[in-house]
């Protein structure tokens with residue numbers, strides 16, 4: 055029920071008559087409405103843009119093989135479409151594919167920050183760590199395969215036994231006959247010596263170098279770049295002493311050791327930790343020559 059009084063109605067009619075001439079207050083209101091509409095339009099455009107970007111997808115062609123499951127024993131490639139997000143890596147895309155499309159898709163990974171070395175793969179024709187490889191930098195469709203020159207266990211997982219055997223062959227641990235005087239003393243190393251071996255200590259045992267090496271592909275007994283680099287890491291460490299260095303040189307001088315390297319640099323090119331592998335191998339060759347020089 056209306057509570058309006060006749061007096062109020064009269065006042066209101068007068069105001070309507072005056073409304074034909076816009077007041078300053080009206081102009082301010084209109085300006086405010088116009089600005090709000092502009093802001094709304096801007097926000098809508100931003101949201102539309104974001105939605106379009108979210109819809110951008112990446113095409114992966116992933117190697118599949120499972121010797122234990124009937125119907126999957128024949129190697130093939132499966133295609134996955136993954137929504138692209140800024141900063142996405144190959145490992146992110148594989149995890150999305152596994153979690154969204156096919157939970158049987160198998161690959162190794164752990165740290166997701168280029169530290170554990172478990173996700174080396176063959177991506178678009180090169181050995182790479184999946185967690186360190188940006189999707190935005192790759193041509194599409196992205197082809198993901200297991201590391202070449204290694205036996206495939208399932209999908210992207212290869213047998214690492216042989217690689218670990220070669221690493222073990224160079225005794226990849228610190229040895230010394232010279233101990234510090236005090237029981238609690240540290241084994242000291244000069245700054246220069248630390249600098250010399252610094253890069254060689256970065257190896258994460260990913261096997262990318264071994265997979266890229268033509269010599270290793272043709273000679274199963276070749277120690278390989280990673281194992282020789284590991285030998286370098288200790289042979290050049292001044293704290294181990296001359297006796298141990300002698301033993302290490304004997305290991306890398308063997309028939310399938312440093313002399314098999316033909317300086318093709320493929321290992322150096324693919325190493326995700328930027329270790330100058332070929333340089334280290336050449337330096338050990340020089341050490342081996344010096345070690346065998348005899349003066350009468």
Ligand code: SF4
Nearest residue numbers: 257258260261263325
């Ligand atoms: S040397 Fe480089 S490529 Fe080879 S196993 Fe070590 S980190 Fe990987």
Ligand code: FES
Nearest residue numbers: 164166170171185
């Ligand atoms: S997941 Fe550890 S190195 Fe890539």
